[in-house]
Amino acid sequence: MMDFRIEQWRAWAPGLDTDEAWQAWAKHPVIVPDDDAQPTCDFLPAMQRRRLSRLARMTLHVAWPLCGEHEQLPLVFASRHGETPRTFALLSEVADEQPLSPTQFGLSVHNAIAGQWSILRGQRGESVAIAGEADTFEHAMVEAAALLGEGVPAVLVVIAEERPPAAYDDWIDDVPFSYALALRVAGIESRAETRTNERWQLRLEPNRGDSAAGAWPHALDLVRALHARDGTLEHPWKTRRWIWQRIP
Amino acid sequence: MNALQQEIAQLIIDTLNLEDVTVDDIPPDQPLFGEGLGLDSVDALELALALQKRYDIRIASDSKDARQHFTTVATLAAFVQAQRDACAN
Numbered sequence: 001m002m003d004f005r006i007e008q009w010r011a012w013a014p015g016l017d018t019d020e021a022w023q024a025w026a027k028h029p030v031i032v033p034d035d036d037a038q039p040t041c042d043f044l045p046a047m048q049r050r051r052l053s054r055l056a057r058m059t060l061h062v063a064w065p066l067c068g069e070h071e072q073l074p075l076v077f078a079s080r081h082g083e084t085p086r087t088f089a090l091l092s093e094v095a096d097e098q099p100l101s102p103t104q105f106g107l108s109v110h111n112a113i114a115g116q117w118s119i120l121r122g123q124r125g126e127s128v129a130i131a132g133e134a135d136t137f138e139h140a141m142v143e144a145a146a147l148l149g150e151g152v153p154a155v156l157v158v159i160a161e162e163r164p165p166a167a168y169d170d171w172i173d174d175v176p177f178s179y180a181l182a183l184r185v186a187g188i189e190s191r192a193e194t195r196t197n198e199r200w201q202l203r204l205e206p207n208r209g210d211s212a213a214g215a216w217p218h219a220l221d222l223v224r225a226l227h228a229r230d231g232t233l234e235h236p237w238k239t240r241r242w243i244w245q246r247i248p
Numbered sequence: 249m250n251a252l253q254q255e256i257a258q259l260i261i262d263t264l265n266l267e268d269v270t271v272d273d274i275p276p277d278q279p280l281f282g283e284g285l286g287l288d289s290v291d292a293l294e295l296a297l298a299l300q301k302r303y304d305i306r307i308a309s310d311s312k313d314a315r316q317h318f319t320t321v322a323t324l325a326a327f328v329q330a331q332r333d334a335c336a337n
Contacts, residue, residue, distance in 0.1 A: 046266060
């Protein structure tokens, strides 16, 4: 059982980049067309953007404003599938017996984006990159809770997924469109005047098989709930049932 | 800037994904690495690969001359030209 506050959050998906757009999406969640659009990240000089993939841009775009200019924040980066377009491109080069791009190869690890964040934001603290199953998002929250338990005042959690190349269609069915969500998470007692609507509890219970998986990836379902001000969310996956509950 | 120099400047821009940079922003005698355009060692590897693919030339990675060839667009163009001439003979 974990108690925490979601102090700030920011989400991005193709065509969904404002509070109003997400508000409308939360009322009528639909699969938005993924047209390969990506955030510009023009808060960075062009020379620093040259090695940012689409998933990296999505991550930086949502995370950037949640970290203070002179602040050191631990980062939990989570992605179930990671950068499938990069992996696919590299594998295609291998299949064609072509030399691999040193840049692409060098960035083809799951913690590359966490590393880029660290370099670009001068973050010298802890960072974690995780991949799990459909409840990767909740596992990222477990990581964040563990960091908070060690006494850090706040943690940045980013979950980002990219629509995979068509070759993965038979295996990946839980990324309806590319999306990224950043949460700034703090301990429940870390500030006296807490806005009541930012306090949450997340707990894990066994899934007895009586609840089916929801229609949306868990992170998108949380975005929906944050807008709709829902009090409770249930995210079952295999033997696990994650329950998100607002604390009054 | 001659045609080959222009071509190489454009190859640098395309290969290294330099947004907002044009061929005119890379004068032939401007240093490419460190001070100057600001490229780094990973860019050097990437660029070497692109040059080998485009011009079908070999660049020995342990060659002492490689550093010289990669100094500016002008030195790269001279190197590519020399390789082409050598093949033609």
